[in-house]
Amino acid sequence: MRGADGNPHQVRLDDARAVELAGRGPVSMGMPAATLEVAPNRDLFVPFEFPVAELAPGWYAIECAVAIDGAPETVRPGARFAVAWPRGATRRDQVPVGKSIETGVGTVRIDELGCKSDSTELRYGGAETSFTLAADGARLPVLETAFDDGSATGSVVAYPVLKTQSVVRISVKDADPIEVQLP
Numbered sequence: 001m002r003g004a005d006g007n008p009h010q011v012r013l014d015d016a017r018a019v020e021l022a023g024r025g026p027v028s029m030g031m032p033a034a035t036l037e038v039a040p041n042r043d044l045f046v047p048f049e050f051p052v053a054e055l056a057p058g059w060y061a062i063e064c065a066v067a068i069d070g071a072p073e074t075v076r077p078g079a080r081f082a083v084a085w086p087r088g089a090t091r092r093d094q095v096p097v098g099k100s101i102e103t104g105v106g107t108v109r110i111d112e113l114g115c116k117s118d119s120t121e122l123r124y125g126g127a128e129t130s131f132t133l134a135a136d137g138a139r140l141p142v143l144e145t146a147f148d149d150g151s152a153t154g155s156v157v158a159y160p161v162l163k164t165q166s167v168v169r170i171s172v173k174d175a176d177p178i179e180v181q182l183p
């Protein structure tokens with residue numbers, strides 16, 4: 001924690017939890033509530049331990065229920081992190097797609113589907129749009145999207161495709177979906 005405005009603050013830490021980004025629900029870290037005094041422009045480190053081995057495979061973020069100077073809010077400090085899928089459970093392929101979709105915002109070219117041990121990355125070009133991904137009918141939660149206007153290219157990073165899944169369905173609003181057979 002850091003008081004960034006030059007004033008001291010009182011922070012009541014009510015709860016800390018690991019939140020699975022696919023929506024399976026939070027797991028409490030079991031921290032007792034604590035009230036902390038945060039000095040201006042000084043870092044205050046709050047150490048804790050949490051056994052991630054008890055978490056199911058997935059992407060998580062730490063979420064804290066706090067009250068800063070009496071005003072309650074929920075904050076997500078730090079970056080998200082992955083709890084690994086079992087070794088050999090996810091696909092690791094680069095699958096060229098090379099198909100285009102006509103959408104309401106223009107033509108979107110699907111270039112490649114990259115399957116990694118902890119994520120799937122869809123690379124595309126043309127117009128910026130939002131995607132829905134599913135593997136054998138199971139939705140792949142999207143972790144992040146990026147689009148570069150200068151090069152008109154983008155990417156969508158989602159949960160990984162499992163080895164037991166063989167078809168990825170790429171959908172864009174108001175357009176026919178594309179199905180990609182995996183090797």
